[in-house]
Amino acid sequence: MAHRTVSCGHRSPRPGLPDDPRARTAAPMPSCPVEITLHALRGRWTTLVVRELLRGSHTFSELGAVLPELSDKVLAERLRQLVEVGVVRRERLPGWPTTVRYRLTERGRTLGPVLQSLWDWGAANT
Amino acid sequence: MAHRTVSCGHRSPRPGLPDDPRARTAAPMPSCPVEITLHALRGRWTTLVVRELLRGSHTFSELGAVLPELSDKVLAERLRQLVEVGVVRRERLPGWPTTVRYRLTERGRTLGPVLQSLWDWGAANT
DNA sequence: CTGAATCCCTGCCGATACTG
DNA sequence: CAGTATCGGCAGGGATTCAG
Numbered sequence: 001m002a003h004r005t006v007s008c009g010h011r012s013p014r015p016g017l018p019d020d021p022r023a024r025t026a027a028p029m030p031s032c033p034v035e036i037t038l039h040a041l042r043g044r045w046t047t048l049v050v051r052e053l054l055r056g057s058h059t060f061s062e063l064g065a066v067l068p069e070l071s072d073k074v075l076a077e078r079l080r081q082l083v084e085v086g087v088v089r090r091e092r093l094p095g096w097p098t099t100v101r102y103r104l105t106e107r108g109r110t111l112g113p114v115l116q117s118l119w120d121w122g123a124a125n126t
Numbered sequence: 127m128a129h130r131t132v133s134c135g136h137r138s139p140r141p142g143l144p145d146d147p148r149a150r151t152a153a154p155m156p157s158c159p160v161e162i163t164l165h166a167l168r169g170r171w172t173t174l175v176v177r178e179l180l181r182g183s184h185t186f187s188e189l190g191a192v193l194p195e196l197s198d199k200v201l202a203e204r205l206r207q208l209v210e211v212g213v214v215r216r217e218r219l220p221g222w223p224t225t226v227r228y229r230l231t232e233r234g235r236t237l238g239p240v241l242q243s244l245w246d247w248g249a250a251n252t
Numbered sequence: 253c254t255g256a257a258t259c260c261c262t263g264c265c266g267a268t269a270c271t272g
Numbered sequence: 273c274a275g276t277a278t279c280g281g282c283a284g285g286g287a288t289t290c291a292g
Contacts, residue, residue, distance in 0.1 A: 051149075119149075
């Protein structure tokens with residue numbers, strides 16, 4: 001995030017997965033659930049793009065209009081990243097000029113509570 | 127952030143703060159609660175260090191022993207970062223050679239649920 | 253033991269220009 | 273409209289060495 005990479009392995013969370021080996025890794029591991037999530041959100045502008053998508057579907061130019069300081073290149077990078085991790089679905093619409101609609105997948109929508117959690121901690125610690 | 131940086135402004139979360147202006151920023155802002163949290167966790171190894179501290183207090187060398195591939199330089203960087211954001215308290219112990227104990231602050235302990243949330247999303251989307 | 257100082261390498265991201 | 277190509281700056285982080 002910022003930043004750069006992340007790490008893995010985190011406290012035996014709840015009774016459900018106390019002995020998950022991924023919670024005891026000695027080094028950052030991409031298979032760690034915490035890493036997976038932070039990897040999905042990683043990079044400047046990423047959470048802002050997700051926020052806008054949570055508000056509804058958007059085309060490439062609509063996203064660019066709402067986030068004017070975000071360059072085309074980075075926006076394309078972020079959307080490709082989010083598609084790769086299964087958070088966003090890309091939908092090419094018929095007609096000319098070409099328009100593309102980006103929608104959150106169901107998996108993407110479940111990022112809402114995660115962002116809420118991040119918001120809450122930051123808001124409580126201003 | 128992983129990254130690198132992060133972004134700010136996220137959906138009107140709950141009835142409590144629907145009109146928070148930080149949820150409508152057009153660019154990444156350090157004052158955004160989501161940014162604050164991701165900034166605290168930013169950087170490779172950071173969440174692993176927090177995980178170890180959640181398991182109890184540790185000295186510099188103890189943390190290095192549990193995370194053998196983590197270099198002294200980066201460990202010192204991470205601890206300084208966590209102290210800066212108020213997540214960790216540094217405590218110099220008397221005696222020789224110098225030993226230092228790092229403890230999570232109360233604020234740091236509240237990162238538990240946040241990491242849990244990150245874990246849950248990643249675990250549900252493997 | 254607990255760091256700080258240095259060097260270097262890599263990857264992010266911004267700006268610009270160009271294409272289908 | 274929706275991107276790709278290219279370049280350059282800069283910060284992150286690993287290895288090594290040195291200091292209090």
